[in-house]
Amino acid sequence: MSRVPTAALSKYLLQGQVSRQGCLRLTRSHLSARALALRPAIASHCRSLHTQQAAPEASLSSSPAPPPSHVPLRKQLKDEAKKAKAAAAGKKKKNASNQVVPGWELTVGIEIHAQLNTAKKLFSEATTSFNDESNSHVAYFDLATPGSQPHFQKETLIPALRAALALNCDVQPVSRFDRKHYFHWDQPAGYQITQYYEPFAREGRVVLQPRDGIAAEDGDGIAVRIQQVQMEQDTAKTMAQPGETHWIDFNRTGVPLIEIITRPDIHHPATAAALVRKVQILLSAVDACVSGMEAGGLRADVNVSVRRTADGPDAPLGTRTEIKNLSSFKAVEDAIIAERDRQIAVLEAGGAVEGETRGWAIGSTETRRLRGKEGEVDYRYMPDPDLLPVVIGDDLVSHLRDTMGQLPDAEVDELVDVFGLTAKDALSLVGLDGGARVEYFWRVVEALQAKLGGGAGTIAEHPGCFQLAANWILHELGRLTSNPHDESAQDLGLTADGQCQRVPVESLTDILAFLYQRRITAKVAKELLWVVYRGTVPAQYASVADAVETENMWFRELAEHEYAALADQAVEGQEGIVAQFAGYKKYPEGKLMFLVGRMIRLGAEERIDPKNAESVMRRLLEEKYVPGLKRA
Known part of the structure; x- marks a missing residue:
């Protein structure tokens, strides 16, 4: 018997196609007269087995039905997997909707x-x-x-x-x-x-x-x-x-x-x-x-x-x-x-x-x-x-109760009521690092109060600053150690009393204060945080302020006329976009932000405040680019 090519076997096994050459070939010259006479009955019986249904006995003289179309094995397996997945999805409910039967x-x-x-x-x-x-x-x-x-x-x-x-x-x-x-x-x-x-x-x-x-x-x-x-x-x-x-x-x-x-x-x-x-x-x-x-x-x-x-x-x-x-x-x-x-x-x-x-x-x-x-x-x-x-003596129990400190529920309530955090963020802050993360937050709050020069009402006077601190301590610090491909990424080194070896309280306080006072941009603030985390401060720079001064990273914002010049450049060649601001039913905020993005890309990003750029673009659309534009 001659060798069967791999391609022929592949078609036979995966696609159900029978080769016309070699040992897979079945011609009349190889069949006896008796086999030729039984051929229709054999075909009928094979179809019955294929469909797994009982079929009436076929007479020798009946003509065979056309052969069923073959479905490749790979497609059959994929279809069966899809059906099984769909059936499982139909049975399985999300836990949120599976609380009661x-x-x-x-x-x-x-x-x-x-x-x-x-x-x-x-x-x-x-x-x-x-x-x-x-x-x-x-x-x-x-x-x-x-x-x-x-x-x-x-x-x-x-x-x-x-x-x-x-x-x-x-x-x-x-x-x-x-x-x-x-x-x-x-x-x-x-x-x-x-x-x-x-x-x-x-x-x-x-x-x-x-x-x-x-x-x-x-x-x-x-x-x-x-x-x-x-x-x-x-x-x-x-x-x-x-x-x-x-x-x-x-x-x-x-x-x-x-x-x-x-x-x-x-x-x-x-x-x-x-x-x-x-x-x-x-x-x-x-x-x-x-x-x-x-x-x-x-x-x-x-x-x-x-x-x-x-x-x-x-x-x-x-x-x-x-x-x-x-x-x-x-x-x-x-x-x-x-x-x-x-x-x-x-x-x-x-x-x-x-x-x-x-x-x-x-x-x-x-x-x-x-x-x-x-x-x-x-x-x-x-x-x-x-x-x-x-x-167990009552004096021991009383001492432990008096020195136990604030429990998480009371602390979460304070974070929500005093600092305006969401319940989810407050719970995360309290639960992270075995409570060390929230202790670090309280130290930063204390340092920010001293930095801003206020008294007991500093938090009420500058709520945005302390919300900014909570957001950075909860999210930005986490990003420093979240990259699994960065070999230099290490633990923050938080201690139970709220100290942080990699990002000291004083360094983060300086970054947040400069950012809140708009003396640096958000991009520069994140770069400074990374520099502190890598140990460049104080190894190369004496402090965060020294790094900003040395590298000339202070935020020097554009003047009003400079914003307007950037807006003129941004709308140039964008007549189709600008036209959508005329006669709108719903103000096209997405198109506005597209034009603001062009302003930022065309100008010096380190000197642009996105909010002020948006304000200038919105005003010029009303007064200059689309006269008579109704206010959103």
């Missing part, structure tokens, strides 16, 4: 585990470690070495108390530790020490507002009750290796956690995600939590159940399932939606929801079963006989 009520309770900001572990003097060499900070008790005893480290209680106060909890004067028994390789003792029966804090609440990102169905806000906050030890870190091998890092064993358990007060997925986000912001604001969800310092487990709304509000809640270890705010919302829909589908099909623990993978569309739900009896809670009760 008619006829059903969702109920959610959340357990949040947060790593405390402490130097020592909960029951040993080993150092807390997150990025150090594996198993380099491990005490005998962390490994459950026989004869080792737990020693409660009192300093770990301080960030836990700050967290409880930020969550509006009642601190208990006496609390006790319990053993929660289960066996896993990440728990060498066979039990975890926690506070199940007598936690150190109870009955708190977190108030969520629309600006926190709650579901629209929750209206003006919702208060989520905190059942209790308890201290407990973290487990070891499991690192999966190729095959069935797992490595264990005991550095994390015994790291102090708090577990925040809410009441089942949440009924919408977006509100659940908003609560976790709000708790993270609160814990960061009072310096209780070492890191957020993005760094693994905070994890959430959600308990989900559904019931029919027709059963009434007094009907018992449905069987709940727990989704473990959600590591992002989006995962919280998406996992709740997926599990809610799964439970509703089970109940509508006549089945029963099983109490179980389920898992969630990022990018998934459904939860997966992990194991049957353990009950309290399975854990065999018992008081830990090796640990004494924890007694």
Whole structure:
């Protein structure tokens, strides 16, 4: 048999075309008389198989139908992919419109585990470690070495108390530790020490507002009750290796956690995600939590159940399932939606929801079963006989409450009411860099007040200057480090007390003051910010003012007649554009800005104020270029 060319095979496989040459050729000389007689029946049978439909038996004498038109395989695959994508898009709703399922009520309770900001572990003097060499900070008790005893480290209680106060909890004067028994390789003792029966804090609440990102169905806000906050030890870190091998890092064993358990007060997925986000912001604001969800310092487990709304509000809640270890705010919302829909589908099909623990993978569309739900009896809670009760004095609680500082809600209110920021910008400013960004803002505000020479009313006298400062600190500073292709881009070096190593407060204050006073242009201001960030100030120039003076970057604006001359040049040859300003129904703002843009390009950009250029062009259109033009 002769070799079949690659092109012929390609046409056959991808386009369904049969070659007329070589071994693919089928001629009459190769067919017997019997095969020729059976040919019509074979063709009919093949068509039946192709369409997968039952066809009546064809007689030998019937003439064959014309062969079906062949569709290339590549096109078939593309069409099938488009249909699948369209079907998925039809089923999947945006989360904003997927908060409620008619006829059903969702109920959610959340357990949040947060790593405390402490130097020592909960029951040993080993150092807390997150990025150090594996198993380099491990005490005998962390490994459950026989004869080792737990020693409660009192300093770990301080960030836990700050967290409880930020969550509006009642601190208990006496609390006790319990053993929660289960066996896993990440728990060498066979039990975890926690506070199940007598936690150190109870009955708190977190108030969520629309600006926190709650579901629209929750209206003006919702208060989520905190059942209790308890201290407990973290487990070891499991690192999966190729095959069935797992490595264990005991550095994390015994790291102090708090577990925040809410009441089942949440009924919408977006509100659940908003609560976790709000708790993270609160814990960061009072310096209780070492890191957020993005760094693994905070994890959430959600308990989900559904019931029919027709059963009434007094009907018992449905069987709940727990989704473990959600590591992002989006995962919280998406996992709740997926599990809610799964439970509703089970109940509508006549089945029963099983109490179980389920898992969630990022990018998934459904939860997966992990194991049957353990009950309290399975854990065999018992008081830990090796640990004494924890007694907390009122004087300590009062001192921490008085020195806790301003909480995020009050700070956001001040940014909105005093500085005129939007709620979104205010929340972003408070939440960025663990609160360090907003501390930097307050330092810049203080420096600007001194720069502008005003007293207590400086902010009211110059609101635009402080709004400009907020915008630059929120957006322009972020752009400095946002380019992943720039090897020189580094962290801003913000500290908790509001200092910035890369852009000192004094340098940014000078840039903003010069820009607000119109002594430099916005373009020059951005160039100066980049120069400061790169360290050229103070390495090459003594200060921002020295850089402006040395490089002759002061803004020397054009005179009125110079703007007018530029406007004459800009409209030259643009008769069609200018004509659109005569007899308009709606003022052509876009055409106006086109002409202003020509003015800026024709002139010296560093000497042009765009607002003044627009004002001159608008006036000359009315007075000179289009006489009798009505005012917009």
